[in-house]
Amino acid sequence: MSFPAFRSRRLRRTEALRRLSQEVELSPRHLIAPLFVKEGIPEPVPIPSLPGQVQHTRSSLVEEVGELVELGVGGVILFGIPARKDAVGSGAWDDEGVVQRALRALRSEFGDRAVLMADLCLCEYTDHGHCGVLAEGPDTVDNDRTLELYGRIAASQARAGADVIAPSGVMDGQVAAIRRALDGAGFSQVVILSYAAKFASTFYGPFRDAAESAPRFGHRRAYQLAPANLRAALRRVEEELAEGADAVMVKPALPYLDVVRAVRERWQVPVAAYCVSGEYAMLHAAAQRGWLDLESAMMEVLLAIRRAGADWILTYFAKDAAWLLR
Ligand SMILES: [Zn+2]
Secondary structure (H helix, E strand, O other): OOOOOOHHHHHHHHHHHHHHOOOOOHHHHHEEEEEEOOOOOOOOEEEEOOOOOOOOHHHHHHHHHHHHHOOOOOOOEEEEEEEOOOOOHHHOOOOOHHHHHHHHHHHHHHHHHEEEEEEEEOOOEOOOOOOOOOOOOOOEEOHHHHHHHHHHHHHHHHHOOOOOOEEEEOOOHHHHHHHHHHHHHHOOOOOOEEEEEEEHHHHHHHHHHHHOOOOOOOOOOOOOEEEOOOOOOOHHHHHHHHOOOEEEEEEEEEHHHHHHHHHHHHOOEEEEEEEEEHHHHHHHHHHHHOOOOHHHHHHHHHHHHHHHHHOEEEEOOHHHHHHHHH
C-alpha cells in the first residue's frame, strides 16, 4: 500500500464532496434575533456600538419581525427600555409596559407564526441598573425579594403573549419562582429558557448602551458567574433544570464554547448560546478597518457555535445570516 493510506483531502476535493461531508448545519431556524423596543421615541434610534441595530418603536419592531419571519428566523427575544425607571423596576410587570404592549402588537400581527421570547430582568427598569431590588449594604441585591418580582413579570409577559420567558438576572431559585407564578396564573404551557450559565463578561459592554442598563454603581460579579469556572456553571444548569427550565443558555458564546459543549453532552434539553453584543461589535470593528471579511467571519462564528453544540443562537447577526442562508 502506498503511503499515506488515509488521505482526508479525498473528501474535500470538490464542492459537491465538501457539501456531502459537512457535519453540522446552520439554518435560519437556529437563529434568534435580540430586539430592543423603547418607549416614547418617535423614530427608531441607531445604536452606535452595535452597527445596524436600533432601539425600535413599536411599529418599526413589527416591521422588523415581519422581515425576520419571512426569512425563516427561529424566533425573536425582546428587551424593553421604559420611559421611566424606579428603585424596584415596577415598569417590568406593568401590563401596559413597553414589552407587554410590543408583545401584544406582535402576537396580533403574526399569530403563532413567530416565536416570541421575552427577556426577564429588572436592570432595564431600575434606576440603579441592578438586576434586582437592593438589599441593605453596598453592592448587594436581595435575591429572595427579587424572586417575587420576577414571578410578577413572568405572569405579565405571558398575559401579553410571550411563548418563552427568559430570565437573565441569575438569581438563585429564579426558575422555580417563575414556574410557580406562570402555572398559578394559568400559563403552564409557557416555556422557560433560563440564562443558566451567564458569565460576568466584558463583552456585554455595547448591550448596556443599547438597553440603557449599565449599573450606576458596583458590578454584577456577585451574581453572574466567574469566567474561570466551568464546574460552577454546570452546577447552575443542573439546578435550573431541576427547578423546571425547559431550555438553558450559555452566555457569551465564543469565549465559552467549552461550556456549550459540556452542557450539550450532559443534558438532553435545547441548549442556546448568546453571541453577545461585544462579539458582534468586535467583528464589525475589524471589518470596518478592512482587517476581516464580515460575511465569512460571521458565518464561521455561527457555524462554530453550532458545532460546539448549540441548538439555538441568539445573535445580532440573525437577519444578515438568514439572508445569506435563504
Ligand atoms: Zn439584568
